[in-house]
Amino acid sequence: MVLNLVSGLIDTTYRNIYLLIIGKFFSATELGYYTRAEQFANLPSQNITGVIQRVSYPVLTSIQDNKPQLKSAYQKLIKSTMLITFVLMLLMAAVAEPLVLTLIGNKWLPSVIYLQLLCFAGMFYPLHALNLNILKVQGRSDLFLKLEVIKKLLAIPVIICGILFGIKILIVGMIVLSMIALFLNSHWSGKFINYLFKDQIKEILPSFILAAFIGAIVYMIGYVIDAANFWKLIMQFIGGIILYFLIAELTKMEDYLYIKSIVLEKLRKRN
Helix, strand or coil, rough: CHHHHHHHHHHHHHHHHHHHHHHCCCHHHHHHHHHHHHHHHHHHHHHHHHHHHHHHHHHHHHHHCCCCHHHHHHHHHHHHHHHHHHHHHHHHCHHHHHHHHHHHHHHHHHHHHHHHCCCCCCCCHHHHHHHHHHHHHHCCCHHHHHHHHHHHHHHHHHHHHHHHCCCCHHHHHHHHHHHHHHHHHHHHHHHHHHHHHHHHHHHHHHHHHHHHHHHHHHHHHHHHHHCCCHHHHHHHHHHHHHHHHHHHHHHHHHHHHHHHHHHHHHHHHCC
16 A cells, blocks of 8 residues: 555656656746647546546456456456547547647647647556556555656656757657556566567557557548638547448457447446
8 A cells, every 4th residue: 555655656746747847947838838738638548547547446356366357357458448548549639730729729839749749648548557457456566666666767868858859859758658668567567467568569559550540531631621620620520430430330340349339238228
């Protein structure tokens, strides 16, 4: 319990350090652009992460002694969670410009590139949470804490590069750091259930490819459509959702069908 508390304090400090660095070494205007972009990017990623942490922990804990069942449940959680996360984050990156211009106005246009980069930096957060939950389930809070310390130390050169070369490079560094953290988290948590980094990447790659394809199409739609930002945003969003469901239904994508079955089952129970 104490180790979990320490890990949480380290993570909170780490999340706030970027704002402190930007506020110290960059102008208030740049800080404002970054903060606004971060608020948008955090909306899907942190909410999904929070839900996953609350829901997955008791489920995984209940089957912690059955390794094959634990691995199977974990695989389903990862694939379904990352399908939703990839689509939401890459769709947000694709509609970033009309989204920002519609909701907060033209003066925030420079924050668009920050938002797009932060979508890539944040799209693996739910996967980090799932991997770390495995360590908690297995009673390895000590390893959890060690990983948190290692990852935060690795953030130091990223922060230095950001100070020297600007906020965009800082966020690019965050993307690289997120991938390194993913490797560390999945490597150690995967050892407990024989589900390592390469296995996880192989499982979520189809979802990423689908989301990237949809994001690219939606992004191009924004250039083709000559309309006010509000209507452009609506048409891009609706187009992306229709394209997603169309491809998922036609290809009978396993992760999509799994989520669909859960939703339909819940709807039947309510009715």
